[in-house]
Amino acid sequence: MQTDVLTAIILPLSLFFIMFGMGLSLKPVDFKRIFKNPKAVSIGFLAQLLLLPLLAFTIAILLKLPAEIAVGLMIIALAPGGATSNMFSYLAKGDVALSISLTALVSIITPFSIPIIAAFSISYFMGASTSFELPILKTIVQLLVITIVPVCLGMIFASFWPKLARIIEHKLKWLAIIFMFLIITLIIIKNRDNMLHFFYQAGNATLMLNILALFIGFQLAKLANLSAKQAITISFEVGIQNGTLALVVAGTLIGNATMMIPAVTYGLLMFITGGIFSFWLKRKNQQQLVTPA
Numbered sequence: 001m002q003t004d005v006l007t008a009i010i011l012p013l014s015l016f017f018i019m020f021g022m023g024l025s026l027k028p029v030d031f032k033r034i035f036k037n038p039k040a041v042s043i044g045f046l047a048q049l050l051l052l053p054l055l056a057f058t059i060a061i062l063l064k065l066p067a068e069i070a071v072g073l074m075i076i077a078l079a080p081g082g083a084t085s086n087m088f089s090y091l092a093k094g095d096v097a098l099s100i101s102l103t104a105l106v107s108i109i110t111p112f113s114i115p116i117i118a119a120f121s122i123s124y125f126m127g128a129s130t131s132f133e134l135p136i137l138k139t140i141v142q143l144l145v146i147t148i149v150p151v152c153l154g155m156i157f158a159s160f161w162p163k164l165a166r167i168i169e170h171k172l173k174w175l176a177i178i179f180m181f182l183i184i185t186l187i188i189i190k191n192r193d194n195m196l197h198f199f200y201q202a203g204n205a206t207l208m209l210n211i212l213a214l215f216i217g218f219q220l221a222k223l224a225n226l227s228a229k230q231a232i233t234i235s236f237e238v239g240i241q242n243g244t245l246a247l248v249v250a251g252t253l254i255g256n257a258t259m260m261i262p263a264v265t266y267g268l269l270m271f272i273t274g275g276i277f278s279f280w281l282k283r284k285n286q287q288q289l290v291t292p293a
Helices: 005-025 028-036 038-062 067-078 083-091 096-126 136-160 162-190 192-223 228-239 243-254 257-290
Strands: none
Touching: 005 083, 005 096, 005 136, 005 162, 005 243, 028 038, 028 096, 038 067, 038 096, 038 192, 038 228, 067 096, 067 192, 067 243, 067 257, 083 096, 083 162, 083 228, 083 257, 096 136, 096 228, 096 243, 136 162, 136 243, 162 192, 162 243, 162 257, 192 228, 192 257, 228 257, 243 257
């Protein structure tokens, strides 16, 4: 895959507006809610920041992925769900407030965690022979500019113009999903001769990551005796990742187009698996309602 104006300009701008839209939906109470529901937040937070990278690392080792594909898989595991996971939680009748609070918390941490773990991944999988380096401090600053800054701007905008913010946020939430589809479509069109090869390289790994993360997140919540709504939300927060952010990190910040492949395959697959998982959850809930006590 080749990096060009798409990865240099369109992707970062798209992510900036997506994060601005997220900021429009956030309120100070979303951060306060973290302390009111520490058990559910802690499980979702630790699962995203620790479980997902470990899961991706294990899959990369077991499947003996090519080095750059393995790093790309780690990057997609490090990207929080954002608007997409919030949407799935809403459609599956999960705890949307918890989803938003988790998204807010993890989004603050990831500008720092992504560069550190991505740099480790490059060093581990690609070794000393690689020409690709990830300057950690510079990458942290870049991620803060394209993630935290627009979130803060969105929150400020919402505090001054709440009615207009609600209108814009609703539209941007769906635009975020459309943006991702358009970006992935452009990448597919540009690399249509190699897409089957890309899926052969990364499709199984990203599908495994997605499915396992959804089910593990759900089971962790159930083992912790969280409510059904909270379990639904944590499963999607853990199992649905921000493909646009992963594409920006791999293609724009690192500048390695091959590392973008897992984000492309993941972005295509997660809507299918997420939809199937939502259907399974609804069937499960319906069966529980009709089963006699």
